[in-house]
Amino acid sequence: MGKLFLGSDKSGFELKEAIKAYLIENKYDFDDIGTLDVENAYPYYEVAEKGAKALQRGEYERGILICGTGMGMSIVSNKHEGVHGAACESVFAAEKCRAINDANVLCMGGWLIGPVMGVAMTDTFLNTEFTQNLEDWRAANLRRFKVAVLEIEKKSFNK
Template identity: 55%
Template sequence: MKKFIIGSDKSGFALKEAVKTYLEEQDYEVEDCGTRSVDQPMPYFKVAPILAKKIQRGEYEKGILICGTGAGMAVVANKFKGVYAVACESVYAAEKCRAINDANIMTMGGWIVAPELGITMAEKFLNTGFTDNLEEWRKDFLKNASKEVASMEDKIYD
């Protein structure tokens, strides 16, 4: 069974539930590390670190975070070394955040993204690999760029 992690605050709860249900129907084992009830919400700045640390430790390869706009979750998740969170509002962005940026977390906005769109974005995010469907010259460039970014991180987090 494929493992996946997802989390939301109250503003992203409905979208998170739609994506989570879909992934479970696709035989994913889904860990929900955020708001599980609108009556007991968790704020974005508490949810994002839980998920980011699990990605950082290698417990999961990819995750999705959802708040009102997706921006707050991305800002917080990106505070962790080795975590690359990108706020997406389209299927194209979901694909390119993986293919170009090798993002391991996609964030979405529950106020912006409809459930059907969020599900399609999640599919694209999960099924796109780093440098998929890109020209050879761009693949080489991005692989080198990835090494440069990792080197920057080493200097920042040492």
């Protein structure tokens, strides 16, 4: 696993801190891109843009973004070519966003997800690879679909 980024706004701060403790304990290589304290919180769109641009530059392999619902972080991160943010609310969704969609940013909601669930989702997201544990026929289809989706993305961003 390559280097990660972890970021939140004020609404995601508590969950971010729980995930940060898990990442430290498990010796992941990561940067906390903010919010660093709730008194000086960054808006969700600034944190998401910062992480997405760094991912585009190749500074990180994956990222985790947390706001109130996870949706704002997902929307902003997906405005950047090559960044695929998935708003997830379960371990199952965190697994499938990697195995099926090869998402590179896990977006979660601090209002929706408690620390234990958030850590479990993070662990699953970080330890699942594209097409992992899928039937051969499904994995083959998903590899073809990924190429098609990347073509759609390329056309969208390079008008």
